[in-house]
Amino acid sequence: MQESHSCRQLSDKRFDVTHETFERSSTQQRLVLRALEELIGSHSDSSGPLRILSVGCGSGILDNQLISSIALSSRCFNYTGVDPNPVACQRFRESFDKLALKNVELKLKVQGIESLDINEPFDIIQLTHALYYFKDPADTLEKLRKLLAPNGKLVMVHAPNESLNQLSECFWSHHVDHDIWFSKRLEEHLVRENIDFTRHRIHGEVDVTQCFESGCDHGEKLLDFITQNDCRESGVEVLERCLYFLKKISHVDGSSLKVEHPADVFVVT
Ligand SMILES: C[S@@+](CC[C@H](N)C(=O)[O-])C[C@H]1O[C@@H](n2cnc3c(N)ncnc32)[C@H](O)[C@@H]1O
Numbered sequence: 001m002q003e004s005h006s007c008r009q010l011s012d013k014r015f016d017v018t019h020e021t022f023e024r025s026s027t028q029q030r031l032v033l034r035a036l037e038e039l040i041g042s043h044s045d046s047s048g049p050l051r052i053l054s055v056g057c058g059s060g061i062l063d064n065q066l067i068s069s070i071a072l073s074s075r076c077f078n079y080t081g082v083d084p085n086p087v088a089c090q091r092f093r094e095s096f097d098k099l100a101l102k103n104v105e106l107k108l109k110v111q112g113i114e115s116l117d118i119n120e121p122f123d124i125i126q127l128t129h130a131l132y133y134f135k136d137p138a139d140t141l142e143k144l145r146k147l148l149a150p151n152g153k154l155v156m157v158h159a160p161n162e163s164l165n166q167l168s169e170c171f172w173s174h175h176v177d178h179d180i181w182f183s184k185r186l187e188e189h190l191v192r193e194n195i196d197f198t199r200h201r202i203h204g205e206v207d208v209t210q211c212f213e214s215g216c217d218h219g220e221k222l223l224d225f226i227t228q229n230d231c232r233e234s235g236v237e238v239l240e241r242c243l244y245f246l247k248k249i250s251h252v253d254g255s256s257l258k259v260e261h262p263a264d265v266f267v268v269t
Pocket of ligand 1: 019055056057058059060061062063082083084085088111112113114127128129130133134135
């Protein structure tokens with residue numbers, strides 16, 4: 001698809017609400033959660049409380065599930081989340097407080113990773129679908145690697161640039177100065193820099209049926225997140241093109257239309 005010029009970036013509020021709708025329509029989040037649980041569960045190296053940093057933590061719709069799951073092991077741990085979206089961070093804090101967990105200390109930092117001034121080491125640093133948004137991904141990766149404790153792990157859950165993400169790439173207007181880092185680019189960077197890593201793929205799928213129901217609020221939210229664009233502001237022609245592309249990459253599953261939603265899990269040690 002050609003780049004569209006009728007782009008309108010999502011506001012913090014719209015990003016937050018559309019992200020949740022998207023994740024709830026996909027099977028991927030459950031698989032990501034399982035992968036993170038396994039990686040964290042197998043980390044037995046630190047003597048004191050486990051220290052976890054989540055960069056681009058968003059509203060905690062993934063992280064609070066992860067926190068609850070680690071808390072079940074009765075292990076004490078510190079969890080630090082970083083995200084510049086104040087709407088999302090507030091929701092994170094509210095849903096975390098409702099969990100009333102005794103063995104976890106949560107710190108939330110409402111800022112971009114670029115301005116984060118932190119020197120303490122972390123056993124696990126996780127970035128789930130966050131690296132694409134950073135101003136300088138290579139620089140940030142370097143900064144995060146320096147924050148790893150000995151034997152620490154940097155876990156990055158990242159999308160390949162396959163059919164679904166090609167739609168977002170058309171609209172991603174805040175990336176005018178560089179290509180979006182999808183997983184191939186991340187992998188090339190790690191190889192070039194001689195950084196040891198493993199990678200495995202997760203195969204989710206997202207139900208996009210409601211995108212094709214005219215005037216459907218759920219469908220509008222899904223399409224907004226998929227395109228990373230406020231499609232309510234786009235003209236009919238742009239909308240029709242998006243839906244045409246979405247239909248082409250989808251498959252029928254019973255009465256639903258689904259699109260493959262893969263992710264790559266990179267682990268840097
Ligand atoms: C797709 S969401 C993922 C949220 C969460 N990791 C999850 O999987 O549920 C990407 C998040 O990255 C955040 N983000 C954008 N730019 C950022 C930056 N410069 N530093 C840290 N986080 C950033 C966004 O605000 C957003 O919440």
